[in-house]
Amino acid sequence: MLQTGFVPLDVLFERGPVSFAFNFGRYVLAAGLVALVVLLMARSHLAGRRIQSRVATWADRRREVLLSMQAVAVYAVVGVFIFWGVKEGVLQRVNVAYSWPAYLGLAAAMIVAHDAYFYWVHRAMHHPKLFKVFHRAHHRSVTPTPWAAYSFAIPESLVMALFVPLWLLFIPTPGSVILAWLMFQIFRNAMGHAGFELHPRWWLSSALTRWINTTTHHDLHHSGGFNRNYGLYFTWWDKWMGTEHPRYAATFAEVTSRNSDPSPSDPAKAPSLAPSRLA
Ligand SMILES: [Zn+2]
Ligand SMILES: [Zn+2]
Numbered sequence: 001m002l003q004t005g006f007v008p009l010d011v012l013f014e015r016g017p018v019s020f021a022f023n024f025g026r027y028v029l030a031a032g033l034v035a036l037v038v039l040l041m042a043r044s045h046l047a048g049r050r051i052q053s054r055v056a057t058w059a060d061r062r063r064e065v066l067l068s069m070q071a072v073a074v075y076a077v078v079g080v081f082i083f084w085g086v087k088e089g090v091l092q093r094v095n096v097a098y099s100w101p102a103y104l105g106l107a108a109a110m111i112v113a114h115d116a117y118f119y120w121v122h123r124a125m126h127h128p129k130l131f132k133v134f135h136r137a138h139h140r141s142v143t144p145t146p147w148a149a150y151s152f153a154i155p156e157s158l159v160m161a162l163f164v165p166l167w168l169l170f171i172p173t174p175g176s177v178i179l180a181w182l183m184f185q186i187f188r189n190a191m192g193h194a195g196f197e198l199h200p201r202w203w204l205s206s207a208l209t210r211w212i213n214t215t216t217h218h219d220l221h222h223s224g225g226f227n228r229n230y231g232l233y234f235t236w237w238d239k240w241m242g243t244e245h246p247r248y249a250a251t252f253a254e255v256t257s258r259n260s261d262p263s264p265s266d267p268a269k270a271p272s273l274a275p276s277r278l279a
Contacts, residue, residue, distance in 0.1 A: 011084045012077065019083075020076035026186050027068055027150055034146035034190040034198075041196050048258030049197045051219045051251075056143045056195060067137055068150035074157035075150075082165050091165060092172040103177055110167065110181045111233060117163050119237035122230045125156060134159065144193035144222050149186060188233055192218035201256040204249055211235050216252045220245045 003010055041049060085091035098106070125135035137153035144151075152160060164178065191198055192215055199214040211234055221229040228245035231238045238244040245251075 008081070008084070012080050015080045015083055016076055019079040020073060023072045023075045023079065024069065026183060027072055030183075030186040030190040031068075031146040031149050034187075034194050037198070038146065038194050038196045046196070049255055051195060051197055051216055051255050052143050052223055054143045054223075056141070056145045060141060060143065061145055061147050064141060064145060064147040064151040067152060068147060070154065071150040071152045071157035071160070074154055075161050078158070078161035078165070082168065085165060086168065091168040092170065094168070094173060094175040094178060096172045096174050098174065103174065106171070106173060107177050107180055107184075110173070110177065111184065113167065114163055114181070114185065115231065115233045116237065117166075118232040119230050119241075121159050122232075123241075123243070125159070126227060126230070139222065139226070141193070142222055142224075143195060144219065145195055146190040146193050148193040149189040188213075191215060192232070193222075195219065197252065197255045199256075201253075203256075204252055214252055216255055217245075217248060220248060220251060 004013075041047065082091060086094055122135075124130060134153065134156045138148070138151055138156060141148040141151055150157070167173065192213065194215045197215050199209075202209075203212075203214055204210045213231055213233055213235060217229050217231070217235065225245040225247075228243050229238055229248065230243055235244065
């Protein structure tokens with residue numbers, strides 16, 4: 001093992017490759033599984049659930065995967081320093097044990113806190129002074145695919161990765177809860193970029209589910225409703241802050257009511273959207 005005597009570098013050399021493999025593995029697993037589901041849907045009677053009439057190209061996918069690999073490298077480095085911070089006692093411990101209800105409560109709290117964190121940093125990155133450096137790379141996906149889940153420039157990747165050390169500054173959290181949250185996060189993220197509506201037709205009609213984001217919700221953010229629908233898991237912050245896309249419910253209803261015809265039934269209503277605002 002290469003040893004430089006400079007502790008942060010030595011920790012990075014020792015832990016970095018495993019950290020990269022772990023983060024890249026969960027990205028490939030989640031994006032790959034959602035991509036497989038989408039492929040099967042596209043060949044079935046659910047083909048009409050393709051949200052946009054525009055189709056992502058292979059060049060789009062290649063860019064999304066390469067940018068995601070770059071983001072994963074950033075997460076790997078941040079992950080190593082989280083490990084180091086926990087070891088040095090700067091961050092809270094991760095080898096704590098609680099009761100099962102506390103595990104579930106902590107995982108739920110982490111998801112709710114991350115949803116708030118994501119909404120506000122995402123909205124901030126849309127500020128004209130920050131957009132180009134932080135968030136433009138992600139919005140090159142006008143018609144996102146599951147591979148866009150981590151398609152971020154380096155500055156945005158750092159902002160995204162900072163949530164865990166910030167959380168661990170205050171709350172001792174078992175490693176298993178962090179792991180479960182990481183898996184939940186990448187799966188919901190890949191689903192939000194699926195390009196096909198994955199949620200059932202009744203989703204927005206039920207009080208039990210309508211506060212949970214659908215694929216259409218985030219797809220509208222990419223396809224032209226650029227200053228709308230900033231939220232990641234829940235619709236709460238967009239509703240509270242008045243940033244929900246005005247045609248969200250109508251578009252969801254339209255997409256989920258299409259038959260197997262993959263082209264939108266009414267082009268005037270279709271959320272197909274030119275990339276002009278992003279150019
Ligand atoms: Zn955005
Ligand atoms: Zn996105």
